[in-house]
Every structure is written in structure tokens, then in C-alpha cells.
Amino acid sequence: MEATSTFxxxxxxxxxxxxxxxxxxxxAAEQSGRVxxxxxxxxxxxxxxxxxxxxxxxxxxxxxDEARSMLESLATDIMREIGVEPGFHVRTGTPVDEILxxxxxxxxxxxxxxxxxxLSDHILGTTAERxxxxxxxxxxxxxxxxxxxxxxxxxxxxxxPSPLPVLQLAMSVASSADIxxxxxxxxxxxxRLHYAGVAGEEIDRLRAEARRQALxxxxxLVEGAGDTTRLFRRSVEHGGxxxxxxxxxxxxxxxxxxxxxxxxxxxxxxxxxxxTRHVLSGxxxxxxxxxxxxxxxxx
Numbered sequence: 001m002e003a004t005s006t007f008x009x010x011x012x013x014x015x016x017x018x019x020x021x022x023x024x025x026x027x028a029a030e031q032s033g034r035v036x037x038x039x040x041x042x043x044x045x046x047x048x049x050x051x052x053x054x055x056x057x058x059x060x061x062x063x064x065d066e067a068r069s070m071l072e073s074l075a076t077d078i079m080r081e082i083g084v085e086p087g088f089h090v091r092t093g094t095p096v097d098e099i100l101x102x103x104x105x106x107x108x109x110x111x112x113x114x115x116x117x118x119l120s121d122h123i124l125g126t127t128a129e130r131x132x133x134x135x136x137x138x139x140x141x142x143x144x145x146x147x148x149x150x151x152x153x154x155x156x157x158x159x160x161p162s163p164l165p166v167l168q169l170a171m172s173v174a175s176s177a178d179i180x181x182x183x184x185x186x187x188x189x190x191x192r193l194h195y196a197g198v199a200g201e202e203i204d205r206l207r208a209e210a211r212r213q214a215l216x217x218x219x220x221l222v223e224g225a226g227d228t229t230r231l232f233r234r235s236v237e238h239g240g241x242x243x244x245x246x247x248x249x250x251x252x253x254x255x256x257x258x259x260x261x262x263x264x265x266x267x268x269x270x271x272x273x274x275x276t277r278h279v280l281s282g283x284x285x286x287x288x289x290x291x292x293x294x295x296x297x298x299x
Contacts, residue, residue, distance in 0.1 A: 008106035016112030150174035184241035242278035
């Protein structure tokens with residue numbers, strides 16, 4: 001990520017969204033970048049409000065002006081606290097469409113997970129889920145108030161198509177953090193091998209070989225990153241990816257997970273890869289989702 005990076009933070013003025021704005025500003029300060037704030041006044045809500053009797057004729061203009069005033073106040077707070085002067089914009093329309101349009105020229109979209117329309121326990125149907133799914137660029141979903149630069153990052157990787165862009169973005173966003181590269185290993189059709197009568201010792205051998213291959217590919221990934229000064233940890237465990245990622249994040253007390261956006265089939269684009277969805281809904285730390293990963297096998 002270049003020094004001129006632009007971080008766009010969409011806010012609904014909830015506490016979770018304010019935390020996301022502060023994280024965006026911190027990242028901009030770390031990288032000598034810019035931060036932009038956007039608030040979308042729902043066009044459909046305004047139309048419904050305008051149809052109610054007894055309200056002033058200029059209620060829509062008043063609400064837009066109020067949002068602009070709140071953004072200006074938030075920008076002033078950020079400038080005072082972090083030393084970065086945000087730009088800010090009020091838009092009217094469908095929130096998801098307007099935020100995506102506003103983020104077209106940004107390098108990263110930053111959202112609060114627990115805003116007024118943030119992630120639910122299962123995240124389906126929410127504004128945040130749709131933004132993560134539809135955005136072609138990286139989306140950072142924040143879960144906690146920022147307490148400074150990231151210190152411990154977890155990067156779950158799939159083997160096969162190169163996960164190097166995911167690792168490189170993690171290295172940029174968590175520039176001073178130690179990074180653990182993690183792979184959830186599995187043996188293809190392992191359950192069927194059991195049913196087919198393959199001996200347990202042979203399955204254990206296959207698991208060990210899968211682990212060896214994973215560690216070898218992770219070593220090659222670290223070498224490809226080209227940074228010999230960073231602390232990289234390597235971890236490979238056998239089991240389901242989503243659960244293991246969340247367990248590893250808790251075990252290591254990471255403050256950031258960086259992972260590819262899983263699923264590139266038409267159906268998966270309509271939803272989200274199951275691993276990504278599970279991690280987003282279960283993580284207590286920030287999660288950065290990077291687009292363009294073609295498979296979720298072995299994340």
C-alpha cells in the first residue's frame with residue numbers, strides 16, 4: 001500500500017462506527033495517507049418521513065444538514081486526537097450503493113462491525129455484510145476501539161493460488177506487528193478413506209505429509225514477501241478452517257485477522273464464502289477481508 005493511501009470510513013455515528021473512523025485515521029497517520037468520512041442518509045427513509053403529516057416541509061434538508069454538522073464535529077475530534085484532517089461527505093440514496101460508489105477511489109473501506117446496522121450474529125442481510133461481499137477492494141471490519149498500531153496479526157492462508165497479496169497487505173496495515181501465518185490442513189476425502197477401510201496409520205501419514213507440504217509452502221510465501229526483518233510465525237493445524245482460525249486468534253490474542261474473500265462462484269459471490277462469514281461473525285478482533293482469492297479450500 002502506497003504512502004498516498006486513502007481510507008474511507010462509512011459512519012452511522014454509532015460508537016462502533018466512531019471506533020472504525022479512529023482506526024482509519026490511525027492507519028492514515030501511520031502511512032502518511034488520507035482519511036475520508038461518508039454518511040448516507042437513506043433516500044427511502046427520507047421519502048417515508050416526507051409523507052408523514054405535521055412535519056416541516058424542509059425536514060429532508062434539515063436532516064441532511066444535521067448529518068453534515070455531525071460529520072464536521074467528528075472530523076474535528078479526529079484532527080484533535082490523531083492529527084489527521086478527514087474529508088467528509090453526506091450522500092443520499094441506498095446506503096450500500098452510495099458507500100460502494102464513494103469507495104471507488106479509496107484504497108480501503110473501513111466499517112464498524114457493531115454499528116446501528118452492523119454485523120449480526122449471522123451477518124446475513126446486513127449493510128456491512130453486503131459491503132464486504134460487493135466491494136472489489138479490501139474491507140476492514142473493526143470490532144474493538146483502537147489502542148494504537150496493530151501488534152499481533154493472524155493471516156490464514158489457502159494453499160494453491162498465491163496468497164502473497166494478502167500477506168503483503170497484512171504487512172502494510174500491521175507494519176509493526178508480529179505476524180502468524182496459519183493454515184488449516186486436511187486430507188482430501190478423509191472421511192471416505194475411513195469408510196473405505198484405509199488404516200488409521202496411513203491416514204496419519206497422509207496428515208503428516210499434508211502438514212509438511214503446508215509448512216513448505218508457507219516458508220516459500222515468507223521468502224516471497226522479501227522482508228527479513230519481520231517476525232513471522234508459522235502454524236499448521238488439522239481440522240475445520242473457520243473454527244481453527246477463531247481458536248488461533250483467541251490463543252494468540254491477535255488484534256487483526258487478514259484473510260482472503262472466499263468464494264468466487266456465482267452463488268458464493270451472492271453470499272460469502274462460509275469460512276469468511278464464520279470468521280466475520282465470530283471474531284472479537286478486527287478483520288481485514290481482501291478480495292480476489294479464488295478458493296476457500298484449506299484456508
